[in-house]
Amino acid sequence: MILLQTNDVMRRFGADVLFHNINLQIQDHGRTALVGRNGAGKTTLLKMIAGITQPDEGTISKVKDLTIGYLAQDQGLDSQNNIWAELDLVFAPLHEMEKTIHQLEEELASLDPDGDQYQQVLNKYDRLQGEYKKRGGFEYESRMRGILHGFGFGEKYYDTPVDALSGGQKTKLALAKILLQEPNLLILDEPTNHLDMNVLAWLEDYLKSYRGALLVVSHDRYFLDHVVKDVYDLDNRTLTHYTGNYTQFVTHKQERLKAEWKHYDQQQKKIAKLEDFVNRNIVRASTTKRAQARRKQLAKMDRLERPETDDRSIHFRFHSDQDSGTEVLDVENAKVGYDDQVLAGPLSFTVRKPQRIGIIGPNGIGKSTLLKSLLHQIPLISGTAKFGANLEIGYYDQEQQQLHPKKTVLDEVWDDHPEIPEKDIRSLLGSFLFVGDDVYKPVHDLSGGEKARLELTKLSFKPINFLILDEPTNHLDIDSREVLENAINEFTGTVLFVSHDRYFINQVATDVLDMHKDGITHYEGNYDDFLAEQAKQQSAASPADTATSQKSTVYTGKQSYQQSKEQQKARRKLQRQVDKLEATMGELEEQQTQLQEKMSQPEIATDIGKLTDLQKELDTAKEKADEVELAWTAAAEKLEEFDQQG
Numbered sequence: 001m002i003l004l005q006t007n008d009v010m011r012r013f014g015a016d017v018l019f020h021n022i023n024l025q026i027q028d029h030g031r032t033a034l035v036g037r038n039g040a041g042k043t044t045l046l047k048m049i050a051g052i053t054q055p056d057e058g059t060i061s062k063v064k065d066l067t068i069g070y071l072a073q074d075q076g077l078d079s080q081n082n083i084w085a086e087l088d089l090v091f092a093p094l095h096e097m098e099k100t101i102h103q104l105e106e107e108l109a110s111l112d113p114d115g116d117q118y119q120q121v122l123n124k125y126d127r128l129q130g131e132y133k134k135r136g137g138f139e140y141e142s143r144m145r146g147i148l149h150g151f152g153f154g155e156k157y158y159d160t161p162v163d164a165l166s167g168g169q170k171t172k173l174a175l176a177k178i179l180l181q182e183p184n185l186l187i188l189d190e191p192t193n194h195l196d197m198n199v200l201a202w203l204e205d206y207l208k209s210y211r212g213a214l215l216v217v218s219h220d221r222y223f224l225d226h227v228v229k230d231v232y233d234l235d236n237r238t239l240t241h242y243t244g245n246y247t248q249f250v251t252h253k254q255e256r257l258k259a260e261w262k263h264y265d266q267q268q269k270k271i272a273k274l275e276d277f278v279n280r281n282i283v284r285a286s287t288t289k290r291a292q293a294r295r296k297q298l299a300k301m302d303r304l305e306r307p308e309t310d311d312r313s314i315h316f317r318f319h320s321d322q323d324s325g326t327e328v329l330d331v332e333n334a335k336v337g338y339d340d341q342v343l344a345g346p347l348s349f350t351v352r353k354p355q356r357i358g359i360i361g362p363n364g365i366g367k368s369t370l371l372k373s374l375l376h377q378i379p380l381i382s383g384t385a386k387f388g389a390n391l392e393i394g395y396y397d398q399e400q401q402q403l404h405p406k407k408t409v410l411d412e413v414w415d416d417h418p419e420i421p422e423k424d425i426r427s428l429l430g431s432f433l434f435v436g437d438d439v440y441k442p443v444h445d446l447s448g449g450e451k452a453r454l455e456l457t458k459l460s461f462k463p464i465n466f467l468i469l470d471e472p473t474n475h476l477d478i479d480s481r482e483v484l485e486n487a488i489n490e491f492t493g494t495v496l497f498v499s500h501d502r503y504f505i506n507q508v509a510t511d512v513l514d515m516h517k518d519g520i521t522h523y524e525g526n527y528d529d530f531l532a533e534q535a536k537q538q539s540a541a542s543p544a545d546t547a548t549s550q551k552s553t554v555y556t557g558k559q560s561y562q563q564s565k566e567q568q569k570a571r572r573k574l575q576r577q578v579d580k581l582e583a584t585m586g587e588l589e590e591q592q593t594q595l596q597e598k599m600s601q602p603e604i605a606t607d608i609g610k611l612t613d614l615q616k617e618l619d620t621a622k623e624k625a626d627e628v629e630l631a632w633t634a635a636a637e638k639l640e641e642f643d644q645q646g
Helices: 042-049 083-110 116-134 140-150 167-181 197-208 221-227 246-281 288-300 367-374 409-414 422-431 436-440 448-461 478-490 502-508 527-541 557-600 608-645
Strands: 002-013 016-027 031-035 057-062 068-071 185-189 213-217 230-235 238-243 327-338 341-352 356-360 382-387 393-396 466-470 494-498 511-516 519-524
Touching: 002 042, 016 042, 016 213, 031 042, 031 221, 031 246, 042 068, 042 185, 042 213, 068 167, 083 116, 083 140, 083 167, 140 167, 140 197, 167 185, 167 197, 197 221, 213 221, 221 246, 221 502, 230 246, 238 246, 238 608, 246 288, 246 557, 327 367, 341 367, 341 382, 341 494, 341 511, 356 367, 356 502, 356 527, 367 466, 367 494, 393 448, 409 422, 409 436, 409 448, 422 436, 422 448, 448 478, 478 502, 502 527, 511 527, 519 527, 557 608
Parallel strands: 016 238, 031 213, 031 230, 068 185, 185 213, 341 519, 356 494, 356 511, 393 466, 466 494
Antiparallel strands: 002 016, 002 057, 230 238, 327 341, 327 382, 511 519
8 A cells, every 4th residue: 555655746946956756655564765865855855755845846645644753864852851751752642541541440439330320431441441452551661661772771861861862862862752653654864873783783673573664764775775675766856766675776776777878879879870861862862752751750759868867976096105014003902081981991903904994883882082092192091002114094083173174175185285286186176076166165164975075085195005994984975985985995005994884894894893891802704794703603602502402313223214214305395395486586586677677668667657567567576576585595494404403
């Protein structure tokens, strides 16, 4: 069932069109992402869908009694209540019912049990009790505790005034409150800001089982991959729908653009050929009729528009003047913090060329403090940090305090390199999307994303063989994050970085350091490798991992032969089931690919009726593929258990 849809929605800013022809559908229980470059209009569109603003043209239709919850980017609560009392406001209707139930209980106690009025009041009491139970009256406190725990608010926080919380904590609390409200449609604009990895993992699991529909804007690609099932791409001022998670969307978009360019190029060649024939033959008596026929053919041709996308993206690389030594950094028994207050330690680890090491850990544990201590901006409380030889260090500060707020963009870079001609400085700034009068903007007027690009501009200008990065993907849109990933992967030096961006860590890290209050633990590989190793360690530590649970049984004589024969038969049956499901998965994937190719054909892409029919077929094929994949996973796990048991 469709909960909400937009019909040819448009938004103008003066004479400029921000977006137009916006057609979007939110299905019941849907998990939908809205993606696009910074400035494309994602937040503007979300506000229209939430009913906060109205479109300049087009309509937005909703099912009757649809409840919508909207969490704006970095929206925090402003309240005089403590945390528990603020969240408890969600259940005000239940508290009113509780009062009425208690009043009826008192009334029943004063009435004659054999009287007619007693029975009437009792019936009302029973109905109200049933409604109270149906609305979760006996479980709302446990729901509050569960969500507060998920967001890192233990019982010690319950009495904390909301106004005493940090901005990030207020945003988390606002998200907790809206989740408790359970609207039919939950609209979230960058909900993963300020969340550490443990909370992100909890939120992903929570949203997967959320009973309503979800529409989300996020730069967190790992989050999108694990939560959403379809993607709307706001690109080139209009919207295109794709089925699948974020990674699948990227693949499908590339395939669509490739197909569009192919059809466009084919038509351009045909047009050129026809025009050449007309130009050469229109004045010749013997061929003029054929030339006129081709001219009519050209006039009737439905010409394809040149495929376009918002493909403006930063492009840069890091470079060095010399190689560092193999031993880049040795940290021994370091304790980090402020004013003798230890945040974490003792920390011991090494960095070797050309490792790319990601530091992870809970918010507030001291990851940024560690980087600043290594760079001597903050003294270590104890321990040592020794750098290797021939190092050219480049540091990216997530707080952007290395930038001078009163300088212009041009002067911020040029003052560091006065010997370089202005045109070369401006050319470099242009590669980071600072063009025209943008270079004269004062730093204090720049957005967070613009400041991030300016800091990267400065880093790309200086020779570096050891990069130290503190949350480098904050404020960057997805395209810029991918460019940064490529630049790091092509960099021949060494990288040490702090990040909560799990997708980024997966793309660039060779090693992970998990930082906690009492130390730091090294893991080889990227973030997924870290998770796999943690799961392996937890499994090894489980009480179930005992000799009795391993179930190796020895059989003798006739019983052994018969049981072995039955086991082999059962295994062969299970293997056939797995093979059959694998084949079906391949067929369904091929079917989806063919449907997507059809949908990208120009004659179909402009036919809404055909496109809608094909989208229904694609959605059906995707649902079937998901069912088959679940069945295959279950069968494959059984087969693996079978083999382990011997």
